[in-house]
Amino acid sequence: MPVLEISNLAKTFGGLKAVNNFSLSLDEGEIVGLIGPNGAGKTTVFNLITGLYKPTAGTIHFCEEDITGLPPFKISQRGIARTFQNIRLFKGNTVLDNVRAVFHPRIKYNFFDALLRTPRYNAEEAKVTREALELLEALNLAHRANEKAANLAYGDQRRLEIARALATHPKLLLLDEPAAGMNPAEVKRMVELVRYIKERFKLTILLIEHQMGMVMNLCERLVVMDFGQIIATGTPLEIRNNPVVLEAYLGKGATVA
Amino acid sequence: MEHFLEQVLNGLQLGLMYALIALGYTMVYGVVQLINFAHGDVFMVGAFLGYFGFAVWGLPLPVAILTAMVACALLGVIIERVAYRPLRYAPKIAALISAIGVSLFLEYFSSLKFVFGPNYRVVPRPFPEVHWNIAGLSVSNIQVIVFVVVLFMLILLQILIYRTKTGMAMRTVAVDHNAARLMGVNVDTTISITFAIGSAFAALGGVLYAIAYPQIHPFMGIMPGLKAFTAAVLGGIGIIPGAVLGALIMGQVETLTSAYISSQMRDAIAFAILILVLLFRPTGLLGRTETEKV
């Protein structure tokens, strides 16, 4: 059973076809890479899946349920989480609260429990805090729990974004250039991290990345986009030798490692 | 019907004066993204200086107007330098609070006995008011003067912004301070110039306002300032034709509401229209809808 089933998705911005005739199916437990030159429409696909943009045409099914056109928060609550290309943390809040905030839809106390701090509130807060700290522990951020997110180093911010995404208990995780701006050693650690969270949280992952080392290492399958359309799909090896892909990248300055 | 058209003319007069104030709001918002709440009070200072010029010091009217404009331009530059520049890269709200402080300062300082004094003053007409009967419509010389002067200033501003280097600098700063700096634009000077022009326009508006509605006092700038600002938002803040369009609409709404519904409801209806427009066009009539890049 496919976790995600996108068919004939299209999005136009005032005549510009940012995404066109885009179809993709992800099976449970897969890691699929979405690659392509800058401006190919990869992030737009993420924005469509997470509901930030309403598609012009096409449908998106998640676990056999039609989620096309749902608002972002409902899509998130069904089990799709993402990170952002330009990190979007709750910068002024603490690391811990960045994670705890997104437990919100699954909190089991109500408004009056909160105002009166009933035992149910206390128990649930303790549980949420514990779980959030466990997540931070898993991503090696627990020691920074009380730090303002804005004060974290760049790499830590990237990992905090992943921790926050995991806290929504997703089945499908969309990573938008998680290794952007990282050096080879950091990229290697990121590869390990993605593998680790995939196993531990039983995730299906769709990954946008320009660091070919990362994509080739991690992904079982690659989807290549150019000008809003899929121009090739296949294993990393097939993609590496695909003349159409090479043509799309030539002269664009992207690294094909 | 004549009555209606006369009301439209009155509305046009009011709207054109709002436009002079609204331009200052919108230009300043364009370059520093600040709601300059003190702008209405610069308008007040302009009205007082104009009044002192022609009624107390006996200057010829054009000289009195020019004096008020130059003095207010200077005042605008000083306000920006002292109260806003230190906060330019602080959270936006800080500069807004500072603007509220400056506004209160101008109002209370002007109310001091040795400045303008706390009382209402009646402004003598610098020239006798004449009414002409044109095709059954009563048109006053004041209306004609307001119309001609404001139109002239609008054309002047248009030339300044689109035909001069200063104007180009202003448009560049409006887009991005850092990029402007990299292109060799002196951002500080350009912002100062913007405040100077906006304040001079407000001063002109103030003098015209004092001539048309001949009563002035230190708190007279609050409501016209607020209305003009609303007009700027209505048209799409930061957009110069938007400010004029919004001001003209505001003038008509106010005048027609006073004439046909109730003068007490005037402000309520004006702001209800603003809210309704924003609900359908969240960035004003001529504003571009900006979608945040994700």
Add this chain to the structure above:
Amino acid sequence: MKLSRNTFFYFAGAVFFFALVKAMQFSGMLTPYWQLVLDQALIIVIGALGLSIIYGFTGQFSLGHAAFYGLGAYTAGALDKVYGNGNMLFFFLSLLTGAAVAGLVALLIGLPILRLRSDYLGIATLGFGIIVRVGMENGNKLFPVLGGATGMSGTPQVAHFDLIFILTLIVILLVRNFIFSTYGRACTSIREDEIAADVMGIDTTRYKVMAFVLGCALAGLAGGIYAHRYPFLHPASFDFLKSFDFLLIVVLGGLGSMTGTIVTAVGWVFLLEVLRVVLGQNFIDWRGVIYALILVVSIIVRPQGLFSGKELRLLIPDHLKMLTGKEHTHAGSGN
């Protein structure tokens, strides 16, 4: 429900403050004039905490807060004037009704306008405030009891320091509990990044409206108390200049800090009165000038406000510190 350690200290501090005020009352140090100033300060604390929720914690810019303060004042005042007779039950009922009316109006206006962003939202709320003021000035045409542009008097003056103090304590506790719950975290995440909050499963519209309704209801509650402490209500007391007062209290206190809002609200009310006394009759005209200068200088010296994102320990729930081992702050400066 057992009392946490900080809540205990909170109440201990409150009892101490209360005893201090009582001692000053009995020794005659606290004149009726300064008593009125103190009561006013507490009322402003309640109203300002409302705006703190809306703007400081949720990031929704409102320039119309005083309108809700006024709605509460007029509703509670008129109800008690017509039906009450100094009866305490009626006092509390009228307070709750005032808060409920303010909250209900906030819900009706908030649902459509909270889609607007920053300055546009500010100007829409400011416009709404002006509409409410026009309504107050003409309200007597529908309900003569409201008095219209000449103001309203006749509400039983039953609110006094003891009652106001207890109400303020309760409000502070409830606001603290709200902020340090999942609802508060939903609000601050909206303030920090609305799009990210939405994508992370938080129903942003719902919590923006919730914060707005709660905050405005607190303003309404404050207004209701005001109506029972000041015998004369006038539309001019609730116009946009009053909204600016609430705004500058919240901003100068530091966005995202209850402590800051409380301290600044009290300080601000006393500053105005102290200036009056210090300047005396001869220089009273300078009061507005000096006040304005203080405002400009303080925001330039401390643009992030007094306590941006920080709280006194008294206002922080215990279990967080036990789990994380360190002092907890929960927010930063909003933009």
